[in-house]
Amino acid sequence: MTPATQAAHYTDLVSMARKSWTLGSIAALVSWDQETYMPEGGAAARAEQSSLIARLAHEEHTHDRRGELIAECEGDAELMQDGTETAACVREMRRDYDLATKLPSDLVAALAKAQSETQEIWKHAREKDDFKSFAPALENVLSLTREKAQCYGVPAGGELYDALLNEYEPGATAKEIEAVFTPLGERLSALIADITANGTPPAIDFLYRSIPTEKQHAFGRTVTAAFGFDYNKGRLDTTTHPFCSGFGAGDTRMTTRYSETNFPDAIGSTMHECGHGLYEQGLPKEGEHCGTPLAEAVSLGIHESQSRMWENMVGRSRAFWSWALPEAKKTFGTVIDDVDLDMMVKGMNTCTPSFIRVESDEPTYNLHVMLRFGIERALMSGDLSVNDLPDAWNARFKELLGLDVPNDAQGCMQDVHWSFGLVGYFPTYTLGNLYAAQFWETINEQIPDLDEQIARGDFASLLAWCRTNIHQHGRRYSASELCMRATGKELSADPLLRHLESRVKPAYGM
Amino acid sequence: MTPATQAAHYTDLVSMARKSWTLGSIAALVSWDQETYMPEGGAAARAEQSSLIARLAHEEHTHDRRGELIAECEGDAELMQDGTETAACVREMRRDYDLATKLPSDLVAALAKAQSETQEIWKHAREKDDFKSFAPALENVLSLTREKAQCYGVPAGGELYDALLNEYEPGATAKEIEAVFTPLGERLSALIADITANGTPPAIDFLYRSIPTEKQHAFGRTVTAAFGFDYNKGRLDTTTHPFCSGFGAGDTRMTTRYSETNFPDAIGSTMHECGHGLYEQGLPKEGEHCGTPLAEAVSLGIHESQSRMWENMVGRSRAFWSWALPEAKKTFGTVIDDVDLDMMVKGMNTCTPSFIRVESDEPTYNLHVMLRFGIERALMSGDLSVNDLPDAWNARFKELLGLDVPNDAQGCMQDVHWSFGLVGYFPTYTLGNLYAAQFWETINEQIPDLDEQIARGDFASLLAWCRTNIHQHGRRYSASELCMRATGKELSADPLLRHLESRVKPAYGM
Secondary structure, eight states, X not given: OOGGGSOHHHHHHHHXXXXXXXXXXXXXXXXXXXHHTOOGGGHHHHHHHHHHHXXXXXXXXXXXXXXXXXXXHHTOTTTTOTTOHHHHHHHHHHHHHHHHHTSOHHHHHHHHHHHHHHHHHHHHHHHHTOHHHHHXXXXXXXXXHHHHHHHHOOOTTOOHHHHHHHHHSTTOOHHHHHHHHHHHHHHHHHHHHHHHHHOOOXXXXXXXXXOOHHHHHHHHHHHHHHHTOOGGGEEEEEOSSOOEEEOSTTOEEEEEXXXXXXXXXXXXXXXXXXXXXXXXXXXXXXXGGTTSGGGSOSOHHHHHHHHHIIIIIITTSHHHHHHHHHHHHHHHGGGGTTOOHHHHHHHTTOOOOOSOGGGSOHHHHHHHHHHHHHHHHXXXXXXXXXXXXXXXXXXXXXXXXXXXXXXXTTTTTSOSGGGGTOOSOTHHHHHHHHHHHHHHHHHHHHSTTHHHHHHTTOOHHHHHHHHHHTGGGTTSSOHHHHHHHHHSSOOOSHHHHHHHHXXXXXXXXX | OOXXXXXXXXXXXXXXXXXXXXXXXXXXXXXXXHHHTOXXXXXXXXXXHHHHHHHHHHHHHTOHHHHHHHXXXXXXXXXXXXXXXXXXXXXXXXXXXXXXXTSOHHHHHHHHHHHHHXXXXXXXXXXXXXXXXXXXXXXXXXXXXXXXXXXXXXOTTOOHHHHHHHHHSTTOOHHHHHHHHHHHHHHHHHHHHHHHHHOOOOOOGGGGSOOOHHHXXXXXXXXXXXXXXXXGGEEEEEOSSOOEEEOSTTOEEEEEOOOTTOHHHHHHHHHHXXXXXXXXXXXOOSGGGTTSGGGSOSOHHHHHHHHHIIIIIITTSHHHHHHHHHHHHHHHGGGGTTOOHHHHHHHTTOOOOOSOGGGSOHHHHHHHHHHHHHHHHHHHHTSSOGGGHHHHHHHHHHHHHOOOOOOXXXXXTSOSGGGGTOOSOTHHHHHHHHHHHHHHHHHHHHSTXXXXXXXXXXXXXXXXXXXXXXXGGTTSSOHHHHHHHHHSSOOOSHHHHHHHHHHHHHHTTO
16 A cells, blocks of 8 residues: 555545544544643633534535545445455445434534533532532433434434444444343352352552552553653643543543542553553554544444553553552552552452442442443433433442442432433443453463563563554454454453453452 | 624624634644643644644635625625724724735645744754754745735835734834834933943842742742632643733633742743733623624734733832732742842842843843844845844844843744744834833823732732723724823833833932
8 A cells, every 4th residue: 555556536535534633633632621721711612612623523524525535435446455454444434424424513513512511510510419400411412412323323123322332332232232241240240249258358448548649640650651651642631530532643642530548549540541542652643544544443342442451451460560569669658668469469359339430340340331331221212311310320220239329429420421422432341341351361372471571560562462463453453353353252251251250359368 | 782783794794703713712722732731742743733723714714705794894884883893893804804815725824834843843943052953944934924924915115024013013014113113222222321330230149049830830820810810711831932822701821931040030921921811811702792803902012011011010010029029928938038128129120131032121121122123124024044043143132232142042042933933023022011101101190009009919900990991992993092092192112211210220229
């Protein structure tokens, strides 16, 4: 694929893609700033800015000329040869174009404006635990989201929810996800029951000692720099809800959050976002692929597999803490001098139902996802109304996690996602865990001394495996193809269950 | 002016203006981020983003429909009634449209890209004092700037430089500025000679004591909050070159810079940018005027009058330090315990030629501006080539300020302006000083106890005067009309000379 020999319809198509990609990167900056540094008074003007840039991007995505060029490329047998980068690129551009042209630009602008406004309302409502002040704005975003799903169109034999899911995890359906989640949930419940009956809970008090946030930030920088995140090409800032956003080659922005009395939460969030950041930095965004699907992440599930792998498979392992605990002691000072490796690893691998998803432990996290999957599916089908959301949440929470939710701030208002109209997004978190565990088994087979490398703070082979098998491909292969190429197997729940058992049981002395 | 009764051509014109204003506010954010938080590796992608957003804004500014609507409004006698807001709004939109349509969009995009790239090159070249690595990029920006001036067109009897000047200070010409600057320069030289011969230099060593930048930042926050800057609607960050950017109602971003061993520099920069910030926060950006010239600053000279007034007329006064010195002592700790009010006020009013414009004292600052005015005028006319710039700078510096420039980092590479193609911009700084001094005399006549108010940290009447006489009018009146309405007189050099003498002579015991 040398640009000089490419047909004009292909190079023109790539130029158009690059322009809309640049608009998208500006939109990402506008949104990042809103979360990090924008003063409170800027919200109204920001909503106008977000709305305008979204409308301009949508106009580009849906330009008639783009449709014509895609059709011309599809008719070019040389470009479309099986297995070539150009064929993959045109295939993915077709997918994006079809998705984008189904949405009228007024709806896109209305959604962007509603997202920006609802997010501000959510911040205040959550602070005050006031669901009623949040409900009308949420109802508005969800109604626009339902409209969006209708525009995408319900697949044959499917439901409204599938139309949204397809945006984040191409090809996935609610029924298929239910079919994996149900047995996963049952086996997880059995594991939790076993641990509760037969295990000895590890000490965890030491995890909540007071550590100044600057020291936690310094430790997070040390760990993520060791993982391989290039800080000449990125940043780490602080927000209410951590996220990672790639603005193009050389500019990847991660955010995290800090609590003085919960350093494992901060370092977990930081390692999680770093997994996303390493994927963004590893995509081939420089040069000829810039702005094309070949420089983009394949799906949210695969993106999440990268964040989960660094957060959990690496970040809760004995090998990792063999290196990281001495580093933490250097940075934190005397406050954790008495903590030994065994305490640390056990403390990082607890299994205790709790209220907040992003603070939950690795096994129960999946139950939080299942809860949201069921709720949002019902909100879309109309089986559940926004006003009944808190009751439905609390009832289902009790069933799945056995706890009484004390208030909506710790219940159905804890996440920002629905304020953004992100419906169909949550299940990708557990898909990410499933992919991560399956990749992890393969990596350990292919790099037999990985534990030794990690124990000396050397993450280069691990990152190289991810670059080679995942990052460099962009959207060339589908998520399931990528999984098959990298691991030789279809996605299965077994590696995740094996991984969780191998980590949790020893922590409970089993 | 009630929107319900307005003609469609006017409301449509305002809608168009609002869209291009929103694009401009996004461009301002993109640029602010580049200066504050963008990682180094993001420069190439950022140049693409800046270029695209500038091209889109230019397309909006130069849209044929806008020209048609302006013409329709100009033909509407009711809208154009003398002295109305609508007439002023249409007049200023015509000015902007005529300026914008003279530039082809390719040139606008090329300039934006060159600015972004040259600015990065300048940063590194200045660090390494390497003018040669900077010269080709500067030559490119200046050549595009010359092209821009040609597109604007040279006014009858004027020169290429006037075409650029008109962008920042509508109606001003190089000859007129020369006619004010020459006597101002002579009288300033006489003042400096008098002080050198007959004055006793005040102690200034104490101004360079080491004070941690966090403490300087806290003091800057205290002072600017007291001035009336609303931090719910703005921020203060750190950059190499301080600036202020208004992103719309409720979002004004100031930046400053800190040196551990030069707190007057930081507080001076902070008060200066705060003057700009107060103007931005005082413009009527909310409601019907949003996005129109009625919500914009009238000229750079007037903008600078606001920054200079708070930095110099307020910030170097005995009244101000009566309040601010105890505040500084509270914040800085014991390091300036021995400094009394007399020392402080004298130290803030020195008059000593030095190398760096933004670190120079209040009187000699104007000589730095005159130097740049002469150099950039010659660069535009072709009398001076970029390669000869360092020599020309150093020679003229010796004439005006009597010093030998030690290197280009402290010489012709000290400012970012030319990297941005900002030619015709520097003279507005001294125009700002002239306007500020003239406003200041009137304010003190109209608020006889202003010194007492300031001495107790009360800046409310002063800010209210600025809001009423300057800020609220946007571009309704020209700079000279605004000056006449506010002070009853045409702009003159006398108030500035009187002000400087009244401050500097007592500091030198004269």
